[in-house]
Amino acid sequence: MTAVPGLGRPKEAGSERHGCSAGMAIFSVYVVNKAGGLIYQWDSYSPRAEAEKTFSYPLDLLLKLHDERVLVAFGQRDGIRVGHAVLAINGIDVNGKYTADGKEVLEYLGNSANYPVSIRFGRPRLTSNEKLMLASMFHSLFAIGSQLSPEQGSSGIEMLETDTFKLHCFQTLTGIKFVVLADPRQAGIDSLLRKIYEIYSDFALKNPFYSLEMPIRCELFDQNLKLALEVAEKAGTFGTGS
């Protein structure tokens, strides 16, 4: 259990216990307030598919700068897909378009004197700003889903399915949305959403120092949420480890 008492929203606290997370079927939890602002976020530590290869000049991949990251635009092969970001060069981590020791990535890779070079590619992790934007985006999409309904009295988007994850959303009567991203085969997420609502009422709302609609920074909320997630994963897993 992390010793940092509720500091900041995007906590990679799951990394502390990743040793026993074989088959982390619940990927993330988001809590969105009435106005669409993100007030809580949790991500599980999931080892993302990464590929590290040594390249010689000239690079046969096309890299471009997009959203402050260096992404692969063309040249998909060997585990390196379009959309993957440059994560590290020669073992040194890359932050945005600069390496950790201050070199600009595209310039460095354009210079033949730096080759052969070993580059690690992988799916980029979301920054906290991006998570904020995605939460607001989902808030609007939820409402549009209700407006475009061909039937009367529809709610917003309650479940969104893709081939790699399923997003479940529960909106309370007060307008708070609890969003959980999980493996498509994971069951019992509906009851998990209700449980998270209970934990929110017990440990955030009843906390006298918590202001409504503000980011949740309550240690007890974090602890109980993690416990509930562990219980839900064990209860709902149908061989996702295979």
Next chain:
Amino acid sequence: MLCWCGLRPSWTLETGSSLSPSLAAIPMTVHNLYLFDRNGVCLHYSEWHRKKQAGIPKEEEYKLMYGMLFSIRSFVSKMSPLDMKDGFLSFQTSRYKLHYYETPTGIKVVMNTDLGVGPIRDVLHHIYSALYVELVVKNPLCPMGQTVQSELFRSRLDSYVRSLPFFSARAG
């Protein structure tokens, strides 16, 4: 708590006498269908059972639908923890389910159905390949990038959808 089951009168065995009792108890139907091209032009729209209109003019509704789908695709590609192959497949609310199929050329087939309907990717693919490609793309008189005027396409699509196993012609 949403008790939508209490508001649905067709939970009794009054639909489809030819169906077995368990199937007849689940009302399944297709509400409407949209077809978009890669630029957001609505190529075709049909409706079968739609109880509630969007409250905005049809042109705006098409744009809103396209915009929503565009945003959902971008949202999903950012949120996904792994690399995606098929991408966004469907979403459901408390009352309907929206199924989505996109081709590599950017043609989007969108169908709204009842909640009881499972994955129908093959149905949407058939609408694209056997109906749209055969009757519209291969027709030299059908201009691309505009609403489809072909009456043959409209009638074949209509009869195909009505023949689907999950389409039940409910009264009213």
